[in-house]
Amino acid sequence: MEILKACNLMKTYGEDNNIVYALKDLSLTINKGEFVAIVGSSGSGKSTLLHILGGVDKPTSGNVYLNEKDIYTLNDDDLSKLRRKEIGLIYQFYNLIPTLNVRENIKLPLLLDKKEVDENYFNELINLLNLSNRLTHLPNELSGGEQQRVGIARAFINHPSIILADEPTGNLDKANSLEIVKLLNEANKKYNQTIIMVTHDLNLAKYASRIITISDGQIIDDKVYNEKSE
Amino acid sequence: MKSLNSLAIHNLKNNSKKTIPTIISIILTSTLLISIGLAVSTWQKARIEDATHFNGDYHVMFLGLTSTQKDTLEKDPNINKIDLMQEVESIYTEDLTINIYTSLMDYQNYIDLATGKFPTNEKEIIISSNLAKRKNYKLNDYINTYKIVGIYNKNKIISNVDYASETAFISGTNNNSYYAFIHYKNLHNIYDKIYDTADKLGLDYEVNKVGRNYENTYINSSLLNAYGKYENKINELQMYSLISLILYILALFCALAIYNSFTISLQERKKQISILSSIGASKKQIFKMLMLEVFLLTLISLPIALLLSLGIVQSIIILINNSLHNLVNYKLSINIVFLLISILFIFLTVFISSMVPALEISGSSLINSIKNVKIKTKKLKENYPFIRKCFGSEGEVAYKNIKRNRRKFITSITALTISLILFITLSSVINYFINATNSMKLANDIRINLPDKNQVVDNEEVLNEIRAITEEEELVISKQAHFFNENKQIVQLVSLDPFNYNKYKRQIKVSNDEAIIYNVGNFLNENDEEITKEVIDSSKTKSLSICFIDYTTNELYPCYINLNNLYFTTQNYLDVFNGLTYVVSIDTFNQVVDNYLSGYANNQNFKNNYSIIINSNRFRELDKEINDIINKYSHVDIYYENNALINYNNNHTLLIIKLILYIVIFLIAFTSILNIFNVLNTSMELRSSEFSILRSIGMSEKGLKKMIKLESLMLMGNTLIYGIPLSLGIVYLIKYILNIDVTNKIIFKFPTIYVIISIIGIILIILLIMTYSINKLKKKNIIETIREDGI
């Protein structure tokens, strides 16, 4: 089942002589339950693509359909609603709210949505992410790996249609990186959660079920692996 | 280190745009501080010159000293200079006494010469211009055996206390007692030194309210006060604590402005600084580099500030001088000590206020540890239903944010509160001065007195001249004499000229030939406020009585006037009367003077003394015309006072002073607004990436607005809750200090207008900033804002 579809995405920065084409007529379809890794060299347009798919940046032209809704035709209220209900974003620099503790950071999207927390799911998540004894800590009292796990929990809490992660391990050491990707992989299987992850580490990309390679704003390779190697 | 220093200079050159806010705030605050220094030194110099002009430049004068006492003085180690003077003799003429003094001292310091020269021996004399006028003396005339060699305007040695005596000076010495004018070596503990000298001279003293009152001693306190030396320690304490309080508030004000602008300029260069540290510059090095930058900025700003303040103070001085015509003549005084203190003060303020942001950005471990501790793992309730109801879930986020991040919040509140306090305090104090100038009102008329002391000219002749120039004006000619009633209250017996007398009678509806009693007096109530009330009980007083007091026996000599038709009124006639006044016809007046007062005083004098009051809008033209008459009858002793002209000049000056004060209030308000704006803007700017994260996880614009609204409300509320009581406290404190040991107590008025203005101001500014920063966030791409901070 098709969950996300991008058609003819163009993204340019600057004007006239200085114009940079970050995305060049890029199209792509993601099915439910896929764990997609986007790889490519630095500056190839991975982040730009991810942000456009996640509704936080606007394409210069082209459309993005999430569950058959063209997200860039929505007004701010509806787009915000979509962001908090349908999309979970994970950043390289965690981007937690420094004044909220772990529990509050994770529950923030629910709070914004005025939804009650499903305590079972919450407990399940924090057990999975091994955060149960960190719940009352503030972000600056956590290690990088822990902070990223909080970021992941926050992205998952609303049962979004899709999780977008931009180099979630870019700031972590090898062991922590592996752990994070394994967690994403586990969640993908357990909840049939659709995940798109940008990385430039091919070792980590191996955990994905599909690897899309981007170069110069265009897809140059797109492979689906049915059986993932451990 | 060297290379980092050159980097600092390089930075300044290339980032000149980014340092502009810092330079501007340093220039503005320096201008403010230097201007204050210049104004204070100018004012102090004017006070000193004034005191010297009117009283002389000596510190204390002793009179009636024997030559032994004189020798004691010469041995006093504290004394720098002694000017000695002696009495010579008194020459009695029919209507006045000329007291002659002699000295070897340099008269130049004590006497303002009008014409001629100072006496050089005991046969040459210098007299006052007043005496020359009254007796028609000219240079080279003789008074007894003394040859007049000079005429002076004013002497600072012997103040003329009474009309019947004049002072003149010769040169030389004799065997009489001494007057000694003392200059001490320095003014340190000057009053103790004076007491010490007086004790050595064996003088007696009484303790009074301010200190000791020695016999035969005259302390030149207006000069000493001008130097900031008060006999009363409380006065001195009062002055210095007021000065320090104002300096303290000013310093805070300036520090805040510099802190803000420096923080903003550093915020923009965060990236550059973190790159520097990533390539190995130590925190200390970065800190030193930033401080060097500030130092250079201050160096650049100072000359500009100096020129600006010179311009400002000079123009204010010109403004005041012009408006005061010839009353005062301020001159710009550049006191090096004051200037150095101001500059030192500026450097201190700049350094302290830029140190905090510099430490913060250079990532000093000290500041970091403070920072980390301050975001508290405070146990908060999971839910705040009330806040959620009012402000939604976004409000709850904002509330938690404020609760946990108290440091930032408190910083903002402190900055806002200080601005608020500054505004309310300074404007209330300035407002007090404006009110004080308002209450300085004088009667608005021209008064001329024609005394009759064996005059050569008939007063009628002078009166006719005055009548001629005032044909169109309101002119009241009255005769006045002062007596007492049975209760020893002063009574004015007045006869108005027939025209005005009849007009007055018509005005208060009196038809018969009654005595009109203007029954109004000014008294102090229990709060020392002046009130107006009736002087005598009109229901009990049945006949008009006036008395004389024989001052030697203190006995009353009553003399009753045969008038039983008394008419009591509180209605003044053209503001002619002051206090209890018996208004009678001219016949009655003459009758009283002729029949009852013969034998007492020179009754002829009472009879022919005229008091003239003119009400006119032509006060300036009349001034010239009246002066012409006075000059024409220069041998007649005409007293003339043109209150209308004085009032006009005063009002003019007051207007300009008011204008300046209002400009100052405006500047303070403006700087306060700028400060508040900067504080809020910086705190919003610092949090823009946090806002963007919230947006990216699905907070709508509306939600963000709600969140910022709640934070703003909390800021506003807290600022007002702390700021207003604190400001009122400081205002009370200032009034208290000003009121210590002062007879004319300042009555505290609640600064309602300024409180209201500041409440409205704070609300408006916060609303403005809110919309401003929300709009700014709107324009920005979410992801770009997040990136800017993440690098």
Ligand SMILES: Nc1ncnc2c1ncn2[C@@H]1O[C@H](COP(=O)(O)OP(=O)(O)O)[C@@H](O)[C@H]1O
């Ligand atoms: N704000 C921007 N302004 C100008 N150019 C940009 C901006 N953001 C990204 N780019 C350019 O777009 C291209 C793609 O960037 P990005 O998507 O961040 O690459 P990646 O994430 O693959 O490293 C790069 O060439 C980058 O220089």
Ligand SMILES: [Mg+2]
């Ligand atoms: Mg990237």
